Amino acid sequence: xxxxxxxxxxxxYIYGDEHTAVASSLNNIGGVLSGLGKKQEALSYHEQxxxxxxxxxxxxxxxVASSLNNIGKVLSDLGKNQEALSYxxxxxxxxxxVYGVDHATVASSLNNIGNVLRNLGKQQEALSYYExxxxxxxKLYGDEHYAVALSLNNIGxVLSDLGKNQEALxYYExxxxxxxxxxxxxxxxxxRPLNSVAVVWVGERMQLEHEMKPLR
Numbered sequence: 001x002x003x004x005x006x007x008x009x010x011x012x013y014i015y016g017d018e019h020t021a022v023a024s025s026l027n028n029i030g031g032v033l034s035g036l037g038k039k040q041e042a043l044s045y046h047e048q049x050x051x052x053x054x055x056x057x058x059x060x061x062x063x064v065a066s067s068l069n070n071i072g073k074v075l076s077d078l079g080k081n082q083e084a085l086s087y088x089x090x091x092x093x094x095x096x097x098v099y100g101v102d103h104a105t106v107a108s109s110l111n112n113i114g115n116v117l118r119n120l121g122k123q124q125e126a127l128s129y130y131e132x133x134x135x136x137x138x139k140l141y142g143d144e145h146y147a148v149a150l151s152l153n154n155i156g157x158v159l160s161d162l163g164k165n166q167e168a169l170x171y172y173e174x175x176x177x178x179x180x181x182x183x184x185x186x187x188x189x190x191x192r193p194l195n196s197v198a199v200v201w202v203g204e205r206m207q208l209e210h211e212m213k214p215l216r
Contacts, residue, residue: 001036004029023052023063030070039077046070065094073112081119088113104147107136111151118158127158149178 008025015021030045050067057064072087092109099106114129134151141147156171 001029001032004032018052018055020052020056020063023049023056023067026052027067027070030074034070034074034077039074043071043074043078046074060094060097062094062098065091065098068094069109069112072116076116076119081116085113085116085120088116102136102139104137104140107133107140107147107151110136111154114154114158118161123158123161127155127162130154130158144178144181146178146182149175149182152178 004025008022008029011019011021011025026045026049030042030049033039033042033045046067050064050071053061053063053067068087068091072084072091075081075084075087088109092106092113095103095106095109110129110133114126114133117123117126117129130151134148134155137145137147137151152171152175156168156175159165159168159171
C-alpha cells in the first residue's frame with residue numbers, strides 16, 4: 001500500500017492529475033483497500049480512476065470497462081447490488097464490443113453479474129448468466145479447467161436456491177471431479193464442492209425421512 005501511494009504521488013508530480021498512469025495507480029490502491037476490507041475507501045479510488053480513463057479514452061475503452069467492473073464489485077460487497085448491477089452491465093457491454101462474445105474476460109464479467117443477480121434474489125436470471133459464462137469457458141479451456149469448475153459450482157448454488165437439489169448435485173459433482181484432477185484430493189479448493197455435495201445429500205435424506213415418517 002505504501003509503495004502504491006508513493007508511486008501515485010510521483011506520477012501526479014510528473015504527469016499531473018489526469019494521466020492514465022495516475023488512473024492505474026488509483027486503481028491499484030483501490031484493489032488493495034478492497035482486499036483489506038476498506039470498501040468505501042476503495043470505491044473512492046476506483047471512481048477517481050474511472051473519471052480519468054473516461055476523459056482520456058472516452059466511454060468504450062477496456063480500462064473504462066475494468067474500472068466499471070471494479071466499482072461494481074465493491075458496490076456489491078457494500079450490499080448495494082442494484083447499483084452494482086448497473087456498473088457491471090456497462091462493463092460487459094464494452095467488453096463484448098472490444099473482445100467479442102467468446103473471451104475469458106467476458107466470461108468473468110458474466111459470472112460477476114450472475115453473482116449480483118443471485119444476491120438480488122433473481123435466481124433464474126443469475127442462472128442464465130452463469131450458463132453463458134460456462135459455455136464460453138468450455139469453448140476456451142475445454143471441460144477440465146478450474147474456471148469451468150467455478151462456473152459449475154455457481155450453477156449448482158443457484159439450482160439449490162431454486163430447490164432443484166438433484167440437478168444441483170450433478171453440477172457440484174462435476175465441479176468436484178475437475179478440482180480433484182487439477183489440485184488433487186487434499187486442497188482447499190476441493191473442500192467447497194465437497195461441502196456443497198454433503199449439504200445436498202443431507203437435505204435430501206432429511207426430506208426423504210420426513211416423507212416416510214408415519215402420521216400419528
